[in-house]
Every structure is written in structure tokens, then in C-alpha cells.
Amino acid sequence: MQVTKTVEETRKQIKQWKKEGKTIGLVPTMGFLHEGHASLIRKCREQNDIVVVSDFVNPTQFGPNEDLEAYPRDFERDSKLCESLGADLIFAPSPEDMYHDPHAFVSIDTLSETLCGKTRPIHFKGVCTVVTKLFHIVAPDRAYFGEKDAQQLAIIRKMVKDLNFDIEIVGCPIVREEDGLAKSSRNTYLNDKERQAALCLSRAVKTGKEVIYIGADAKEVLNPMKAIIEAEPLARIDYVMMVDALTMQPIEKADRDVLVAMAVYIGKTRLIDNFSYGV
Template identity: 80%
Template sequence: MQVTNTIEKTRELVNNWKKEGKTIGLVPTMGYLHEGHASLIRRCREENDIVVVSDFVNPTQFGPNEDLEAYPRDFDRDSALCESIGADLIFCPSPVEMYHDPHAFVSIDTLSDTLCGKTRPIHFKGVCTVVSKLFNIVKPDRAYFGQKDAQQLAIIRKMVLDLNFDIQIVGCPIVREEDGLAKSSRNTYLSCEERKAALCLSKAVKKGQELIRNGITASEVLEPMCEIINSEPLARIDYVSMVDALSMQPVDSVNADVLVAMAVYIGKTRLIDNFSYEV
């Protein structure tokens, strides 16, 4: 497995692989890899000749007073995991390497004004920008993203369509701990007490999955979910919403495919979870 820190060296390797006719898969990450990331890398390994993992904490998707500086980092651990799964390259650039002009952004405004975009207004602009850069640097045939970040996945799919990227976007299922908590790098922020409290998210998801059906109103699904979360003293709801799976706009009832998504603070840590329902 190789490690690169520069765009020039990464492009050199990619161009050589392309000349050999090899297919390239990309798994964009912000590092501090867990089993959720590992599942993406394994899927990428199965479907491509070359596996590239980016390991970059992207500053442009963090707003003021968010956890950019505190975000967990452990490149040696990340490298060992990638090598054990069979990645061919880790691209680990610095912010200076990735951003020459701080005013050059890619923004897909539709789909980004609800859910996480409502309370993190610059987040998806930063995501689209860095993913666009990675697509241009690595030139992958396929790119892999987790469905836990469902709104991000929808926005990236639209960006690929709108900007004519010749890339297949592959969404992969949420990976959970044995007790149901969705795996996240931010889970490391939780104390033992907060870790137990965080189970209210997956419990709410399970309740929503039990209730949802064609024709049911959004409130009949969301209110019982909110009751579960609000019964946990350490939990504070950012949002619990039902949106159209394509437009990401709120819906009043289930008449088409929907996404039910939530963001909840457990203490100071913001966690997300979701489930989809297809009519």
C-alpha cells in the first residue's frame, strides 16, 4: 500500500493505473476510521482493481464553533486498517495542498436547506467542494459513501448529475454497534453515561420503522420517535424529520419514498441517524 500527500504524486499514480486499464474506486473519509468506513473499503475492494482511500479532515465543512480542532485523528491506525483490508493508496493531503483559493467553492443549494443543512449552513458547500476536488484528482470510476449521511449522499448524487461527473456513486448500508448505535467517529467523544444515552437514537429509529407504512402521516411516525428521545435526560433534539427521498423537502404523509432522519445532541456531541422507506 502506498501513501501520498500531494496532488501531483497522486495524479501520477492514477494516470499510470488508468494507462494499464485498471478501474479505480474511491472511498472519501475524514480519517479516524471505524467499521463503517471499513465496510465501504471492502465493498470498493470487491468492485475495483484499485482502491484509493482519502484521509482528510476537511476544514471547509466545519462551521464556527464546531469541532474541527477536536475532531479525532489517528493516521497510523487508519493506515493499518486500510492495509489490512487491501487498499492500494491512502491520499492524506494537508489543507494547504487541497485549498489554494479559499473562495473557490462548489455548492449544490437544492437539497441542502433542510435537515443538517438548516443548522449547518456551510457544511454541504464544504462537502461538495472537497468531494469535487477528490473526484478531479483521483478520477475514480466509482465512489463509495455511507447511507448514515443520507442527505450528503443525495446531494453528491445530484452534484454528479448536475456537473456531469462520469462516476458511479455507490451508497452503502449503515453499520451499527451490537447494541444498535450507528458507528461514528464522534462516538469517541461520549462518556460512558452518554454512550448509554445515545441508544435513544437507534431506539427511535426502530420505533419509526415499526410504525411507518404507506399513507401514514408524518406526525404519527415522528411524535413517538421524539418521545423516546425526549425521555432521555442527556438528549437534545436538533431535528427529527420526514422528507421526500429525492427532494429532501418535508412531507406530511407517506405517499412516496421517504427518508426519516434525525440529529440529536448527547451532551455536547451531535449524532445523526436515519432510515428510509420505499412505497
Template identity: 80%
Template sequence: MQVTKTVEATRSLVKQWKREGKTIGLVPTMGFLHEGHASLIRKCREENDIVVVSDFVNPTQFGPNEDLEAYPRDFERDCALCEKMGADLIFNPQPEEMYQDPCAYVSIHTLSDTLCGKTRPIHFKGVCTVVSKLFHIAAPDKAYFGQKDAQQLAIIRKMVRDLNFDVEIVGCPIVREADGLAKSSRNTYLNDEERKAALCLSRAVKRGQEVIRTGCESEAVLKEMRAVIEAEPLARVDYVSVVDALTMQPVERVEKDVLVAMAVYIGVIIGCIAQYTVMPLAA
């Protein structure tokens, strides 16, 4: 497994692999990798000749009061996981390698106006910009993203269609802990009491699935899910919403597959733990 720190070195390797006729898969990450990331790398390994993992905490998607400096980092651990999963290359640039007095950014409208985008107005501009850059640098045939960040996945797919990127976007299922909590790098912020309290999220998902099976008004789902979360004293709801899984716009009645998304603060951690689920109607 190789490690590159510069755009030039990464492009040089990619061009060599392309000349050899090899297919390239990209797994974009912000590091501090866990089993959720491992599942993306594993899927990428199955479907491509070359696996490239980007390991970069992207500053442009963090707001002024968000946790950029506190975001967990452990590059040696990341390398060990990537090598175990069969990655061929880790691209690990510094911020100054990716951004030199930038004036050009990639923004997306409508899809970024709801859910996490409502309270984090610059977040998805940063995400779209860095992902666009990674697509240009690594020139992947396929790129792999987790369904846990469902709004991000929908936005990336729309950006790829609108800007004619020649890359296939592959969404991969949520990976959860044994007790149901979705795996997240930010879970490390939680102390033991907060970690236990965070289970209200998976309980709320389960309750929402029970309510939604036969079709209902969206408000009925939200009421039941909020009740589960608000019963936990350490939890504070940022949002719980029922939206169209493609447009990210609210829907009043559940009559087809929808995305039920929520972001919840647990205790006093900076940021939020977001857990998403696509809830299909029962046949």
C-alpha cells in the same frame, strides 16, 4: 499499500493505473476509520482493480463553532485498517495542499436547505467542494459513500448528475454497533453514560419503523420518535424530519419510500450524532 501527501503524486499514480487499463474506486473519508468505513473499502475492493482512500479532515465543511480541532485523528490506525481491507493508496494531504487562498467553491441549492444544512449553512458547500476536488484528483470510476449520511449522499448524487462527473456513486448500508448505535467517528466523544443514552436513537428508529409500516401522516411518525428521544434526559433534539429521499423536502404523508432523518445532541458534546434510515412501506 502506498501513501501520498500531494495532489501531484496522487495524480501521477492514477495516470499510471489508467494507462494500464485499471478501474479505480474511491472512498472519501475524514479519517479515524471504523467498521463503517471498512465496509465501504471492502465493497470498493470487490468492484475495482485499484482502491484509493482519501484521509482528510476537510476544514471547509466546519463552521466557526464546530469541532474541527477536536475531531478525532489517528493516521497510523487508519493505515492499518486500510491495509487490512486491501486498499492500494491512501491520499493524506494537509489543508494547505488542498486549499491555496481559494476563491472557487461548489454549492448546491434546495437539497442543502433542510436537515443538517439548515443549522450548518456552510457545511454542504464544503462537502461538495472537497468531493469535487477528490474526483478531479483521483479520477475514480466509482465512489463509495455511507447511507448513514443520507443527505450528503443525495447531495453528492445530484451534484454528479448536474455537473456531469463521469463517476458512479455507490451508497452502502449503515453499519451499527451490536446494541444498534450507528458507527461514527464522533461516538468517541461520548462518556459511558452518554454512550448508553445515545441508544435512544436506535430505539426511536425502531419505533418509527413500527408506526410507518401501514402508511400514516408524517406527524404521527415524528411524534412517536420524538417521544422516545425526549424520554432520555441527556438527549436534545436538533431535528427529526420526514422527507422525500431524493429531494430532501418535507412530506406530509407517508405514501412511498421516505427518509426519516434525525440529528440529536447527547450531553454536552460539540456537534450532533445523526442517524438516518430509509423506511419503506410494508408491501
């Protein structure tokens, strides 16, 4: 397995693989890899000749008061995991190599205004920008994203369509701990009491899946979910919403393909979870 640190050396290797006629899959990550990332790498390994994993904590998707400096990092651990899963290359650039003009951004505004975009107004602009850069550098045939970040996945799919990228976007299911908590790098922030409290998210998801039906009012679905979270003293709701699965806009009834998504603070740690429902 190779490790590249610069855009130039990464492109050089990618061009060589392209000349050999090999298909390339990309798994974009911010490092501190867990089983959720591993599931993306495995799927990428199944479908491509070459597996590229980017390992880059992207500064442009963090707001002024967010956890950029505290975000967990362990490149040695990431490298061992990637190698064990059969990755061919890890691209681990510096911010200086990735960003030259602080005003050069890509933004898909219409899908970025609700859910996480309302609380984190610059987040998805940073995501779209770094993913666009990675697409240009790696030139993958396919790219892999987790469905836990459902709004991000919808935005990336729209960006690929709108900007005419010739890349297949593959969404992969949420990976959970044995007790139901969705895997996240931020789970490491939780102390023991907070870790137990965080289970209110997966319990709310389970309840939502049980009560939703075609034509259900949003309140019928969301109110029982909110009640579960509000009963947990360490939890504070950012949002619990039902939105159109394509537009990410709030809807009143489950009369189309929908996303039911939430962001909840457990202590100081912001966690997300969701489920989809199709008519």
C-alpha cells in the same frame, strides 16, 4: 500500499493505473476510520482493481463553533486498517495543498437547506467542494459513501448528475454497534453515561420503522420517535423529520420514497441516524 501526501504525486500514480486499464474506486473519509468505513473499503475492493482511500479532515465543512480542532485523528491506525483491507493507496493531503482560493466553492443549494443544512449552513458547501476536488484528482470509476449520511449521499448524487461527472456513486448500509448505535467517529466523544443515552437514537429508528406505513401522516411516525428521545435527560433534539428521499424537503405523508432522519445532541456531541422507506 502506497501513501501520497500531494495532489501531484497522487495524480501521477492514478495516471499510471489508468494507462494499465485498471478500474479505480474511491472511498472519501475524514480519517479515524471505524467499521462503517471498513464496509465501504470492502465494497470498493470487491468492485474495483484499485482502491484509493482519502484521509483528510476537511476544514471547509466545519463552522466557526464546531469541532475541527478536536475532531479525532489517528493516521497510523487508519493506515494499518486500510492495508489490512487491501487498499492500494491512501491520499492524505494538507489543507494547503487542497485549497488555493478560499472563495472557490461548489454548492448544491436546493438539497442543502433542510435537515443538517439548516443547523450547519456551510457544511454541505464544504462537502461538495472537497468531493469535487477528490473526483478531479483521483478520477475514480466509482465512489463509496455511507447511508448514515443520507442527506450528504443525496447531495453527492445530484452533484454528480448536475455536473456531468462520469462516476458511479455507491451507497452502503449503516453499520451499527451490537447495541444498535450507528458507528461514528464522534462516538469517541461520549462518556459512559452519554454512550448509554445515545441509544435513544437507534431505539427511535426502530420505533419509526415499526409504525410507518404507506400513506402514514408524518406526525404518526415522528411523534413516537420524538417521545423516545425526549425521555432521555441527556438528549436534545436538533431535528427529527420526514422528507422526500430525492428533494430532502419536508412532507406530510409517507406516500412516496421517504427519508426519516434525525440529529440529536447527547451532551455536547451531535449524532445523526436515519432510515428510508419506499412505497
